[in-house]
Amino acid sequence: MKTCELSVIKYTLFIFNLIFAISGVGLIIAGSLVLAEVGEFSHFLEGKILAPPVVLIVAGCIVFLVASLGCYGAIRESYYMLMAFALCLLIIFVIEFAVGIAAATYKNQFQSVLKEAMTDSLSKYESSKSDKIAWDNIQTKLECCGVDGPMDWSKRPPTCCHPTRENAPDPSPEHCRNAKPGDDFLYNYGCFEELQMKAESSSKVLIGVGIGVAFIQIIGIILACWLASAVKNRE
Template sequence: MDCGSAFVKYILFLFNLLCAICGILLITFGSIVLSHLGPITQLPNNAQTMLPIVAICLGSVVFIIAFLGCCGALRENNCMTMTYSFLLLALLVCQIVFVVMVWVYQSQLLVEFDNAFNLAWKQRNDDPAVMDSFQTVFKCCGNDGPLDYKNVIFPKSCCPSDKLIKDTCAITQSYNSGCKTTFHAFWSKNIEIIKFAGLGIALIEFVGVVFACCLSNSIRNERRRAHY
């Protein structure tokens, strides 16, 4: 293999290593978000778990394909390299579609999350466990703030565990922020991360496809010349 082909080979290996790291980061991000939402299992809308699960799945696929690309580059295996190229291209298309959908439907997703929370707030008297989960996970209190509980029994979930007085929560010791704003801000931030991280990884994958095609073509030419 000439110097140019060897350069492409090692550049492709480095790009795949970077893709594998990005895949691990996606898995980590999705797992953190999912674990953060873990106690909230009774929401009427499961859209809030869809995005982190998709992120984990994408990260897993990115990691597996990147590993295949690393092996194909180091072994100079034309079949493995071409398979890697097609798989990475298919993943790239799916990922761009996913990012575009998140971008286009961002406002609608946030509205769905807000509606899910509003329904949970309305049903707090019949099913307080959902609001307790919100308040515990997001360290918030009530819909707009602790004053929402002014004329009713104040829930213990509105206070940090170390601020409970005789296993009861006082409004003066509660979280100050309302859960609706906190929940909305949480998803606004994470949707932005999903959009731009997805585009960044897609750009890396595109470069990987180009280098994989170049390496595969170089391997074929090398073998063709070896037969003469």
């Protein structure tokens, strides 16, 4: 009976670790997609905001390696390897939990920090090449203008405007500079709101993936300890 129980637990844990390895690949993909989505606007975002997707990619690599250890430990029915596997899962879970708490705490400061960084960067548009490139990029990609709107600019750049119809020429710099809010060729929404929505959307993806993997980790810790206990009792 004990041998049958041991076999059931062993193969259950083996199958679980295959799923766990796939979840590690999922973490890497999710982190990479979010980093690619938000990373192009890194000029306005602090390292604290870009850290979670990077942590997720690193965690995905570690999860894949740990899952391989779990598969090997399950097949070999090694008590020490199984306990090492459970301990690794626990450490990863604690790190993910700590990063989640840090991200939730920083979320309250996110709006003020982001707006301050964008306002400061906008004031350097004429004097700093990096700020000019960053603003031209974000206004073109997110179809927005200024921090809160087009009136933030004293000399409005051409990237605040767009053609009124397909294949039409871009409005001239002078035409764009003299445009009034409400004109159909002027982006009338601020970039702060657009970038904030993009960052929050990305954070929801990270939170969802993180919670799913954390749930899998808890199951893995339970199965590993159960199998390790069964192996020890048999010995």
